[in-house]
Amino acid sequence: MKIARVMFTLPLPEPFDYEVPDDFDVVPGSYVRVPLGPNERTGVVWDVFENAEEARDLKSVYMVYPAPPMPKSVRDFVDWSARYTCSNPGAVLRMVLRVPSALVPSRTQTVLEKGNAEVARMTPARARVLELIDQFPPLTAAELAQEAGVSTSVVKGLADQGVLSRSERLIDMPYEMPAPLDGVHALTDEQSEAADLLRQRVRGDAFSVTLIDGVTGSGKTEVYFEAIAEVLTSHPQGQVLILLPEIALTQAIMKRFEARFGAKPTEWHSGLSDAERRRAWREVAHGRARIVIGARSALFLPFPNLKLAVVDEEHDGSFKQEEGVIYHARNLCVARAKFEAFSVILASATPALESLHNAQQGRYGYVKLAARPGASRLPDVSLVDLRSDPPERDEWLSPVLARAMAENLEAQEQSLIFLNRRGYAPLVICKACGDRLTAPGTHNWLTEHRYTGRLVCHLTGFSMRRPSACPKCGARDSLMGVGPGIERVAEEIRRKLPQARLELLSSDTVQSGDDIRALIHRMETGQIDVLIGTQMIAKGHNFPGLTLVGVVDADASLKGGDLRAGERTFQLLSQVAGRAGRADKPGRAMLQTYQPEAPLMVALAGSDRDSFLAVEDEMRDVMGMPPHGRLAALILSFPDDQEAARLAREIGMMAPNAESVDVWGPAPAPISLLRGRYRWRFLVRADLNVDLSAYMSAWRKALKLPAQARLQIDIDPYSFM
Ligand SMILES: Nc1ncnc2c1ncn2[C@@H]1O[C@H](COP(=O)(O)OP(=O)(O)OP(=O)(O)O)[C@@H](O)[C@H]1O
Numbered sequence: 175m176k177i178a179r180v181m182f183t184l185p186l187p188e189p190f191d192y193e194v195p196d197d198f199d200v201v202p203g204s205y206v207r208v209p210l211g212p213n214e215r216t217g218v219v220w221d222v223f224e225n226a227e228e229a230r231d232l233k234s235v236y237m238v239y240p241a242p243p244m245p246k247s248v249r250d251f252v253d254w255s256a257r258y259t260c261s262n263p264g265a266v267l268r269m270v271l272r273v274p275s276a277l278v279p280s281r282t283q284t285v286l287e288k289g290n291a292e293v294a295r296m297t298p299a300r301a302r303v304l305e306l307i308d309q310f311p312p313l314t315a316a317e318l319a320q321e322a323g324v325s326t327s328v329v330k331g332l333a334d335q336g337v338l339s340r341s342e343r344l345i346d347m348p349y350e351m352p353a354p355l356d357g358v359h360a361l362t363d364e365q366s367e368a369a370d371l372l373r374q375r376v377r378g379d380a381f382s383v384t385l386i387d388g389v390t391g392s393g394k395t396e397v398y399f400e401a402i403a404e405v406l407t408s409h410p411q412g413q414v415l416i417l418l419p420e421i422a423l424t425q426a427i428m429k430r431f432e433a434r435f436g437a438k439p440t441e442w443h444s445g446l447s448d449a450e451r452r453r454a455w456r457e458v459a460h461g462r463a464r465i466v467i468g469a470r471s472a473l474f475l476p477f478p479n480l481k482l483a484v485v486d487e488e489h490d491g492s493f494k495q496e497e498g499v500i501y502h503a504r505n506l507c508v509a510r511a512k513f514e515a516f517s518v519i520l521a522s523a524t525p526a527l528e529s530l531h532n533a534q535q536g537r538y539g540y541v542k543l544a545a546r547p548g549a550s551r552l553p554d555v556s557l558v559d560l561r562s563d564p565p566e567r568d569e570w571l572s573p574v575l576a577r578a579m580a581e582n583l584e585a586q587e588q589s590l591i592f593l594n595r596r597g598y599a600p601l602v603i604c605k606a607c608g609d610r611l612t613a614p615g616t617h618n619w620l621t622e623h624r625y626t627g628r629l630v631c632h633l634t635g636f637s638m639r640r641p642s643a644c645p646k647c648g649a650r651d652s653l654m655g656v657g658p659g660i661e662r663v664a665e666e667i668r669r670k671l672p673q674a675r676l677e678l679l680s681s682d683t684v685q686s687g688d689d690i691r692a693l694i695h696r697m698e699t700g701q702i703d704v705l706i707g708t709q710m711i712a713k714g715h716n717f718p719g720l721t722l723v724g725v726v727d728a729d730a731s732l733k734g735g736d737l738r739a740g741e742r743t744f745q746l747l748s749q750v751a752g753r754a755g756r757a758d759k760p761g762r763a764m765l766q767t768y769q770p771e772a773p774l775m776v777a778l779a780g781s782d783r784d785s786f787l788a789v790e791d792e793m794r795d796v797m798g799m800p801p802h803g804r805l806a807a808l809i810l811s812f813p814d815d816q817e818a819a820r821l822a823r824e825i826g827m828m829a830p831n832a833e834s835v836d837v838w839g840p841a842p843a844p845i846s847l848l849r850g851r852y853r854w855r856f857l858v859r860a861d862l863n864v865d866l867s868a869y870m871s872a873w874r875k876a877l878k879l880p881a882q883a884r885l886q887i888d889i890d891p892y893s894f895m
């Protein structure tokens with residue numbers, strides 16, 4: 175009897191066995207439909223074997239989907255990722271099998287084109303349809319009727335007479351094939367050297383990782399396009415994946431992409447409709463979508479023939495998924511590349527310490543782009559000392575920065591003001607009783623949003639209308655927003671530069687992809703004088719008229735002081751500063767700070783990244799922290815305060831003894847109460863030779879916790895909240 179071991183997209187530790195009917199063509203990787211309990215489910219065959227004993231009472235596979243089997247390398251990657259992240263393989267598989275409806279071929283629909291017959295009796299409605307028919311690709315009767323503004327019976331009548339001819343077309347069409355066109359620019363010497371190396375690395379079928387470490391605007395994108403072009407020509411079936419941190423970034427790159435490859439790449443991100451998702455998944459699985467550009471979840475698409483993955487802005491924190499299966503897309507991408515023997519390119523102006531370390535150790539190839547092409551120069555970075563040049567009361571811009579903005583406006587050049595805080599004020603207090611407003615069931619402050627008139631918790635999503643009286647003491651008109659968010663700074667700029675065309679960009683003010691695109695376009699084409707925004711404006715954009723970048727609070731992201739706070743602040747501020755002076759006019763960046771003598775600020779002002787990183791790296795080395803050691807976190811949450819504390823202590827006592835492993839905690843998490851659950855954290859540090867995932871799994875296995883307790887394991891944590 176032939177037996178299939180079927181893995182489900184459920185948090186189960188292992189696959190289940192099913193009998194395969196003799197006439198079924200089931201191979202490892204087949205997608206199948208099987209009974210599970212009272213239901214039917216789709217699963218993936220992990221393995222097939224013959225069993226001599228007929229005795230086992232197994233249920234049978236119902237159906238095999240007509241889809242290409244999931245390659246072994248992808249299944250191995252799923253197993254490995256599950257082990258590494260301490261998750262169930264089914265939970266990882268669920269990220270691969272996101273669109274079960276894509277397992278069956280696309281349905282077809284009837285579309286209409288111009289037919290041979292002459293129209294028997296012309297009417298105005300018929301004439302309108304016939305006028306339009308040549309201007310569109312084949313449309314359905316309903317679409318055509320809508321375009322022409324006539325009823326569908328008019329269209330159907332024409333089709334019945336043969337004036338329009340009917341044919342069947344796939345609902346989900348294949349994508350246009352990209353093919354390299356000529357490069358838009360002649361590469362600089364530095365760029366072509368980098369491109370040569372990358373081309374050579376993607377030509378073979380070997381695993382490799384190469385880090386492109388290039389200053390902002392040096393042409394990293396231009397250079398990795400060369401590597402993509404090489405894949406398209408040297409691997410006729412090869413597929414390419416480009417991972418980007420933010421959707422806002424994809425729009426600019428899509429345009430450049432089309433100019434270079436003659437077709438749009440396939441997109442994959444959370445903004446897709448179900449139909450787009452189904453189409454993309456199917457085309458990828460069949461190997462027909464050759465280039466995919468997407469957010470971190472695109473890493474789990476079932477590419478049968480991946481030859482190159484590019485992780486752009488590889489240092490970016492948004493590659494880390496913090497919920498469900500907790501993983502870092504850059505790190506898992508490198509792991510996948512080993513299983514499937516493809517090349518990885520990591521690109522950044524401010525690479526992660528981990529990536530630089532790997533390059534220094536010779537594990538990754540390394541390409542440096544030190545200059546911007548042409549007349550463009552790196553911006554001058556200066557520090558504005560808020561102690562000697564403080565803003566006026568209830569203002570946030572130092573007179574120094576305000577003056578620079580006024581000059582810039584005078585010169586008809588663009589300014590960008592960065593503050594990584596949404597809303598109007600990050601804290602609302604009552605002047606009468608001193609209460610700080612928090613979201614229910616948490617200790618998190620509510621942020622005041624004037625734009626929407628609401629108080630919002632950015633952590634839980636809770637929001638309420640701004641009350642006219644204090645919820646605690648009932649005093650009227652006593653609530654006051656404290657500190658600046660971008661809406662408040664925008665108000666100040668409007669006051670100071672009333673004639674400036676000012677716009678805001680944050681996830682509150684601009685929501686749809688179309689709105690973002692339109693705003694970015696206005697900025698690119700000089701229709702905005704001052705753009706103020708959160709981190710959405712920090713990265714990737716190319717605004718030729720932008721010559722001044724102002725950072726309202728350069729110290730902000732240093733607070734909290736976790737492992738990567740310094741590194742992250744440096745990355746973020748260099749990225750923001752790097753938006754200035756990208757065309758022929760020189761740019762400058764001004765950072766407002768209370769600690770201009772801090773090594774990080776000095777390094778930013780001197781554009782001396784490497785000595786800053788050397789100090790940072792040395793510190794990590796001394797402490798045995800990544801990249802010189804491993805780190806994991808264990809987070810417990812429980813609905814009762816006392817019981818949570820007791821459980822946390824109990825968990826601590828169960829930590830397995832192991833050499834070269836330090837367990838710190840339990841400590842109340844910085845966010846100690848979230849959605850009505852009390853949270854405790856452990857931090858675990860280990861030497862590089864320790865299998866920390868195995869250690870964490872063993873620890874969890876030893877625990878017997880009440881059903882309401884929730885445990886999360888975070889391998890290589892980025893968030894310490
Ligand atoms: N050799 C070249 N000649 C002229 N223009 C170039 C050249 N290379 C790149 N550019 C232009 O310079 C700008 C920056 O290039 P690109 O976006 O590739 O750099 P990047 O390093 O990826 O930038 P970022 O730091 O934003 O990630 C783009 O407008 C690009 O078209």
Ligand SMILES: [Zn+2]
Pocket residue numbers: 604605606607608609644645646647648649652
């Ligand atoms: Zn009050």
